Each structure stands twice: as C-alpha cells, then as structure tokens.
Amino acid sequence: MFINGEWVESSNEEVLDVKNPSTGTTMAKVQSASNEDVHRAIDAARNSFDSGIWSRLPPGERSNILLRVAELLEKNQEEFIKIETENSGKSIKQVSGYDIPYTIDNIRFIAGACRTLEGKAMAEYVSDGTSAIRREPIGAIGIITPWNYPLMMVIWRAFPAIAMGNSVVVKPASYTPLTTLKLAKILQDAGVPDGVFNVITGPGSSVGEEMAKSDKLEMIAFTGSTEVGKRLSVLGASNLKKVSLELGGKAPFIVFKDANIDAAVESAIVGGLVNNGQDCANSTRYYIQEEVFDKFVARLRERIQKLNIGDPQNPEIDMGPLISEAQRKRVEGYIEKGINEGGKLLSGGNRPLIKNHENGYYLNPALIYTENDNSAIVKEEIFGPVFTILKFINYDDVIRRSNDVTYGLGSSVWTSDITTAMRATRDLRFGTVWINEHVVVPSEMPWAGYKESGHGASLSPYSLEEFTYIKHVYFDLTGKVRKDWYGQIFKG
Numbered sequence: 001m002f003i004n005g006e007w008v009e010s011s012n013e014e015v016l017d018v019k020n021p022s023t024g025t026t027m028a029k030v031q032s033a034s035n036e037d038v039h040r041a042i043d044a045a046r047n048s049f050d051s052g053i054w055s056r057l058p059p060g061e062r063s064n065i066l067l068r069v070a071e072l073l074e075k076n077q078e079e080f081i082k083i084e085t086e087n088s089g090k091s092i093k094q095v096s097g098y099d100i101p102y103t104i105d106n107i108r109f110i111a112g113a114c115r116t117l118e119g120k121a122m123a124e125y126v127s128d129g130t131s132a133i134r135r136e137p138i139g140a141i142g143i144i145t146p147w148n149y150p151l152m153m154v155i156w157r158a159f160p161a162i163a164m165g166n167s168v169v170v171k172p173a174s175y176t177p178l179t180t181l182k183l184a185k186i187l188q189d190a191g192v193p194d195g196v197f198n199v200i201t202g203p204g205s206s207v208g209e210e211m212a213k214s215d216k217l218e219m220i221a222f223t224g225s226t227e228v229g230k231r232l233s234v235l236g237a238s239n240l241k242k243v244s245l246e247l248g249g250k251a252p253f254i255v256f257k258d259a260n261i262d263a264a265v266e267s268a269i270v271g272g273l274v275n276n277g278q279d280c281a282n283s284t285r286y287y288i289q290e291e292v293f294d295k296f297v298a299r300l301r302e303r304i305q306k307l308n309i310g311d312p313q314n315p316e317i318d319m320g321p322l323i324s325e326a327q328r329k330r331v332e333g334y335i336e337k338g339i340n341e342g343g344k345l346l347s348g349g350n351r352p353l354i355k356n357h358e359n360g361y362y363l364n365p366a367l368i369y370t371e372n373d374n375s376a377i378v379k380e381e382i383f384g385p386v387f388t389i390l391k392f393i394n395y396d397d398v399i400r401r402s403n404d405v406t407y408g409l410g411s412s413v414w415t416s417d418i419t420t421a422m423r424a425t426r427d428l429r430f431g432t433v434w435i436n437e438h439v440v441v442p443s444e445m446p447w448a449g450y451k452e453s454g455h456g457a458s459l460s461p462y463s464l465e466e467f468t469y470i471k472h473v474y475f476d477l478t479g480k481v482r483k484d485w486y487g488q489i490f491k492g
C-alpha cells in the first residue's frame, strides 16, 4: 500500500489474491489493510492537508503537477494497458483505444479546469458591505472505487479532489487494485507531496466501512453500487460527512419508427457490450416502436452473433470475460429470472468455450424479449451482457415506462424528428440523454445521476465544485460602532 509517500505492508500481514478473470488464475497478491493501516492512511491525508503543503499551492502549480501526471501516464501507458487488460478482462482494443487515452484526457481537463473556477462577483449585495465567495478544499477525503473502470474511476473521483487542494485516501475495488497502486508511483514522480495521495487495499466490508466511520475524513466520494452507496450514507452520518455518490444505472435505449435503424443497431451493440456489459451507462432496456421492432431485433441478433469473444489480450477480440465467477452467476441468475417471469430468450446467455481460457468467466450476450414491465431484468441493474428487448406503441407510453425505475443515469433516444428528440430530453428523468448516440461523455460535460443513481457529478467543472466548501466573506464598509440596521433588532 502507499501511505505518506512510502510503500508499506499491512500491519496484520494479511494479503489478498488478485485474479485474471480470463483464466481464473492469481496474477498478483496485495495487502489487506487492517484498521490500524486505515487510520495511518487517514492521518497521513489529514496531516498533509493541515500542513498546507498542497492545499495552499496556487491552482496553477497544482495544475502543472497534474499535467505532469498525464504526461507520465502517457509515457508509461503500455504497462498500464497491459495490467488493466489482464486484471479487468476487458479487451485490449477498448483499454488501449478508449480507457487509457480518455483517462489521460480527463486528467488534462481536470488539471486545466482547477484554474478557472467561477462564482458570484464580489459586490455590495447590501449597501454597507462587500461580499465575496471563497471556494475552499474540504480536507481529508476517502475515495472508494469500483472494479469496472479501475484507473478511470480513481481519476474521476480523486483528481478533482486533489486538484482543488484536498488530500485523499483511495481504496480501489479488491478485484482490481493494480493500476491504482501504479498510479501512486506516478503521482509521486510528478511531484505530488507525500500524504496527499494514499492508497490502501482490502475488502470494502472492513476497509471501506472503517473509512466511512472515520471522523477525520470530512467526505467520502464513492462510485459503485446503489446498495453500498446507501450503506455509506448511513455510516457517514457519524460526523455528517459529505457523501458523494455515483451509483448504478438502468439506461433505456428508445428507438422510434423514424430512426436510422442501422445506426441504432450499431450503437446498441456498443451501448450494451462496452466493458463486457459492465458499465453503469450500458444500454440495458431496448424499447423499440412496434413498426420497426422485427427489423431492429433481427439485425441486432445477427450483429451480436458476429462478435468475437475470447482472450482480452488479443487485439481482434471484441469482448472478454466478466470480472468474476460471482458476477457471472449473478448475471445468469437474472437471465433465468427474466425467463421465469415471462421473457423469451432469443439468443445467447450460455457459456462459450474459449480455448486455453476454459476457467475464464465468459458469457455469451443474452437477448431476451419481455412484455413484463415488472420483471427483474427490466427494473434492476444486471451489470452484464444482457439485452432486454421491449416493444412500445407511442411517445407517452415509452417515456412513462423508461422513467419507471429507481435509477436515473444514462438514457438515449433514436429518432429523426427534432420535436420528439427535444421533448424527450425534457421528459426523461436521467442525468444524461443522448440523441442518436449512447455512452459518449466528453471530459467537459457532467456525468451525474438522478434518483438512486446518486448525486453530484463526475467530470466537468461541477466535479471540482463537489470537492469544495463554499465560504461567504463579508467586509464592513462603514467603520461605524452602530450600523444603521442594528435598531431593527436592539435599541441603541
């Protein structure tokens, strides 16, 4: 683990196996932090923050150091690509073409944006005084990240935090801690002072919970499941810490009869299967207008069957395994439930046999048609390669059904009619509405949830504000012993 600028072992000498999901074999071992280690890391973050060594640097200086991180990451990207691919099971095509270059762009954006914070102008909002706004870092912050985008999610949460002058303790997911540990070295090499960026590894149920209970952390930024997000909100109440939550999704993908069906099918594949179907933005509920239903489903099915599933290190591969055996069983459980609740399996859902990867956690994408709007496959986040296909009649019908879930993260609408598109962007209760596209999130735009998908925002300038307190500063302009308005309260 990386605490206060040093590599340390757990005080209880416990270690965890880290697996390669495409083979099921152990690829590394990492430390499992004890409570004592958790508090060491929190103290390191707290002390570095209180010392002002980082928090008092002008934004431009912090920005330059973070830009150096981007540069070093770019220089070392081959190593990051290899480890991320091996540890997460996503295709090397995705990791090298999208995850790592996009993550580097995220860092550059955050580094630049921390120099351009905006606020209300300093002015006399009452006649006898001048008001100003300060945006200040919160202090020591716990960052807890998921396994689906191991490196990217640390950047999305820890980088706006440190860009604004906070110090952090990062706990990556136990399945995928490796690139986060490598990142710590890069931050140190770039010049981030000791204690500002600490990484501890271990189970969420012990390490994560101990962080959430700590009174020395003033905030937890969490990206993960809604269930754990709710638990952290409860635990964080001990000192009323701010809990920023980026949680699950159940994105609708709505295809109107006037849409370009070829384009919608291509995007449906990407939206449904990016990250092996383990993306919070994944399109999961495909609402297809009845007039184009047969055409869309036939093309989608044909297209899915052409996908190349196999060893993620092979650049020809489109899709690798799921993250773990537990995740595969969970997804299979949903497929079974979907069928038991009236769904019809149109294709896939079985385990492919991949030569030399027989113990990998592979699953063929499943296509299920259902008319049961209350089925678990329509309501709950599956987090796997399952396309749930539904039919709709008209605009009102599909918008109502799309909104009728507890989640509200991503959504997309396919149409060539501008009025339909504009109405849908107003009526859909999701943090993102894509028109004739799915999944794209530029670094400049917020990634934010409605309802049980969480609150706050990643990326964009909003993600930087998330990691600040707002302070009003007031300057009296009169110099009087008794200001005129005091008489409204007490007689002089």
Ligand code: NAD
Binding pocket: 144, 145, 146, 147, 148, 149, 153, 171, 172, 173, 174, 202, 203, 204, 205, 207, 208, 209, 212, 223, 224, 225, 226, 228, 229, 231, 232, 246, 247, 248, 249, 279, 280, 381, 383, 409, 447, 449, 453, 454, 458
């Ligand atoms: P998870 O909630 O199981 O785990 C996330 C992190 O929390 C891990 O580091 C884990 O160790 C830790 N954790 C687990 N139990 C904990 C506890 N009791 N206390 C404290 N920490 C605990 O999620 P996951 O399975 O790693 O990731 C998948 C989920 O993440 C999906 O729901 C997905 O939609 C969501 N996700 C959301 C976004 C977003 O931006 N909204 C992005 C990526 C993933």
